[in-house]
Amino acid sequence: MQTPNSSSRRIGALLIVAAIALLVALPMLVKGFFLFQITMVLCMALAVMGLNIVVGYGGQLSLGHGAVFAIGAYVAAVGMDSFALHWLPAVVIAGLVCLAFGVLFGWPSLRLKGHHLALATFALALAMPQILKHRSIETWTGGVQGVMVFNSPVPDWLPLSREVFVFYLVLAVVLIAFFGTAALFRSRMGRAIIAVKENQIAAASMGVNVTRTKLATFALSCLLTGLAGALYTLITEYVSPDSFDLMKSILLLVAVMVGGAGTILGPLVGAVFIQFVPNLAEQVSQSATSAIYAGFLLIMVFFMPTGVVGFVRGLLIRLRARR
Amino acid sequence: MQQVIQLTLSGIAIGSIYACLAVALVLIYKTTHHVNFAQGEMATFSAYVALFAVGLGLPLWLAAVVAVLFAFVSGMVIERVVIRRFHSASATTFVVACIALFIGINSLSGWIFGHDLKAFPSIFGAGTSSVVPFLSAHEVGSIVTVVVIAGLLYLFLSHTSLGLAMRATADNPVSARLSGVPVDWLLTLGWGIAAAVGAVAALLVAPIVFLDPNMMIGVLIYAFAAALLGGLDSPWGAIVGGILIGVIENLAGAYVVGNDMKLSLALLIIVAVLMLLPQGLLGRKTATRV
Numbered sequence: 001m002q003t004p005n006s007s008s009r010r011i012g013a014l015l016i017v018a019a020i021a022l023l024v025a026l027p028m029l030v031k032g033f034f035l036f037q038i039t040m041v042l043c044m045a046l047a048v049m050g051l052n053i054v055v056g057y058g059g060q061l062s063l064g065h066g067a068v069f070a071i072g073a074y075v076a077a078v079g080m081d082s083f084a085l086h087w088l089p090a091v092v093i094a095g096l097v098c099l100a101f102g103v104l105f106g107w108p109s110l111r112l113k114g115h116h117l118a119l120a121t122f123a124l125a126l127a128m129p130q131i132l133k134h135r136s137i138e139t140w141t142g143g144v145q146g147v148m149v150f151n152s153p154v155p156d157w158l159p160l161s162r163e164v165f166v167f168y169l170v171l172a173v174v175l176i177a178f179f180g181t182a183a184l185f186r187s188r189m190g191r192a193i194i195a196v197k198e199n200q201i202a203a204a205s206m207g208v209n210v211t212r213t214k215l216a217t218f219a220l221s222c223l224l225t226g227l228a229g230a231l232y233t234l235i236t237e238y239v240s241p242d243s244f245d246l247m248k249s250i251l252l253l254v255a256v257m258v259g260g261a262g263t264i265l266g267p268l269v270g271a272v273f274i275q276f277v278p279n280l281a282e283q284v285s286q287s288a289t290s291a292i293y294a295g296f297l298l299i300m301v302f303f304m305p306t307g308v309v310g311f312v313r314g315l316l317i318r319l320r321a322r323r
Numbered sequence: 324m325q326q327v328i329q330l331t332l333s334g335i336a337i338g339s340i341y342a343c344l345a346v347a348l349v350l351i352y353k354t355t356h357h358v359n360f361a362q363g364e365m366a367t368f369s370a371y372v373a374l375f376a377v378g379l380g381l382p383l384w385l386a387a388v389v390a391v392l393f394a395f396v397s398g399m400v401i402e403r404v405v406i407r408r409f410h411s412a413s414a415t416t417f418v419v420a421c422i423a424l425f426i427g428i429n430s431l432s433g434w435i436f437g438h439d440l441k442a443f444p445s446i447f448g449a450g451t452s453s454v455v456p457f458l459s460a461h462e463v464g465s466i467v468t469v470v471v472i473a474g475l476l477y478l479f480l481s482h483t484s485l486g487l488a489m490r491a492t493a494d495n496p497v498s499a500r501l502s503g504v505p506v507d508w509l510l511t512l513g514w515g516i517a518a519a520v521g522a523v524a525a526l527l528v529a530p531i532v533f534l535d536p537n538m539m540i541g542v543l544i545y546a547f548a549a550a551l552l553g554g555l556d557s558p559w560g561a562i563v564g565g566i567l568i569g570v571i572e573n574l575a576g577a578y579v580v581g582n583d584m585k586l587s588l589a590l591l592i593i594v595a596v597l598m599l600l601p602q603g604l605l606g607r608k609t610a611t612r613v
Contacts, residue, residue: 061414061415061419108594119547123547123586126589127587135583290426290430291427294430297420298405
């Protein structure tokens with residue numbers, strides 16, 4: 001890891017402040033569908049941040065984060081629809097359920113070495129639509145139809161429209177998660193996560209509990225992705241089982257790889273990619289989107305293992321060295 | 324009682340197809356210690372090749388042979404062109420590359436051959452078998468096919484010098500290379516054989532579920548479960564696991580969970596095996612020196 005000098009750090013901080021200022025002002029600049037798309041980008045960025053913790057920092061592969069996203073979305077939707085919860089406890093409960101799910105699901109596969117988490121989560125991603133459609137929970141999940149959520153999350157004292165309020169809500173959660181993860185990976189816990197990725201045996205001999213660290217990594221990543229799912233419910237006001245298929249999980253993985261696994265800014269870049277590429281690609285062919293994803297995945301693992309963000313960072317460092 | 328017997332027998336038949344794909348996965352796992360997530364999609368594409376060959380006027384059996392040969396060659400090409408570069412990569416990178424192949428080949432199938440369901444004839448003909456009660460000719464044919472594949476594999480691995488070299492490659496690539504074994508080419512050959520065995524599985528599945536680009540995804544999950552149950556590093560375990568999974572799927576589908584939860588059943592089996600029997604039925608417990 002390069003330690004940037006203080007001037008470039010200051011430039012970076014300035015850029016981040018400018019980006020945040022732009023995002024805060026955004027609802028005054030754009031309206032309607034474009035604002036919705038930006039809100040979705042932020043929501044997906046949160047989900048991708050979650051997956052990035054496990055893939056980029058933890059060095060484990062989850063192919064089932066689309067399913068975790070689905071659990072978050074459904075818990076929030078059912079909470080607000082069947083149990084008439086306020087949106088805030090619904091979102092919080094959804095996050096906690098996903099955190100608990102991460103611990104329970106991660107335990108059997110993470111204590112083993114190798115591909116087992118990828119295998120188990122792959123099966124999870126495939127099974128999730130079936131589970132959501134199952135008869136025994138149909139009274140809450142609405143089976144194939146899904147759940148419509150009619151409630152207005154805007155507090156009475158705020159003179160904001162629904163879209164704008166949800167945008168600021170998602171932005172706030174994303175910013176907290178962004179600075180939270182940045183701080184995490186400067187802390188002891190975060191260093192332990194990276195140490196386990198780099199060399200399990202060395203980490204263990206330094207006193208890191210490998211299994212517990214891997215489990216915590218996975219659970220934390222499920223928390224973020226689950227929260228993203230719950231926010232997704234607030235944005236779209238509707239969840240249906242078939243929108244959370246295997247492709248959703250692969251999409252999140254594509255975003256992590258394209259943005260840059262193990263970088264703080266990568267998820268934002270990746271989320272923009274997966275939000276806007278399908279719109280462009282579908283004009284070519286139905287199969288074009290996944291073909292493009294496949295191509296980009298291969299390009300990333302071949303030539304740009306640290307994604308767009310890592311590539312640009314490397315470019316900047318090289319430019320500075322030449323000067 | 325009669326229904327139980329019938330379900331068990333057809334479970335063995337469908338299980339032998341899972342066994343086929345599981346063997347393909349295990350062959351690759353043994354030599355590279357990686358799981359090929361794209362195995363099913365490669366097989367699906369080969370089934371499309373068979374259908375295409377039938378469309379050109381070839382008899383079905385010849386079309387099947389063409390498809391298996393195509394799979395063999397394309398498996399080797401994929402290993403040479405793509406997989407080769409990831410041998411020393413981390414498990415994560417390797418699986419990401421496999422996922423890229425997975426969605427790439429899937430979209431290629433859809434792009435070239437269309438997304439609609441296509442009827443696919445069975446090599447063993449339609450109708451019931453005259454040999455075994457309760458089973459169709461296709462089901463008996465599937466079981467026989469897997470037995471033949473297992474036999475050929477046994478002969479190849481245990482009684483040919485190429486098979487010996489292959490086992491050496493799987494066991495200890497470094498000392499195999501030092502003894503003059505062309506390790507690189509054997510890895511390529513392994514991918515070819517695995518792809519060919521996978522193609523056979525696809526040719527056996529297609530008459531049952533209709534051919535479409537996503538046909539093998541469900542089968543792949545069952546093959547994962549089978550390979551894990553049998554032990555990821557044991558081809559014989561994969562066959563036993565596949566047949567067990569087929570029987571469990573049929574009986575549980577009829578009496579316990581219902582047919583709409585079949586994929587969830589596979590998930591349940593995978594998690595259960597990981598918790599209770601991580602090295603599988605016939606797999607070896609390994610201890611690694613560090």
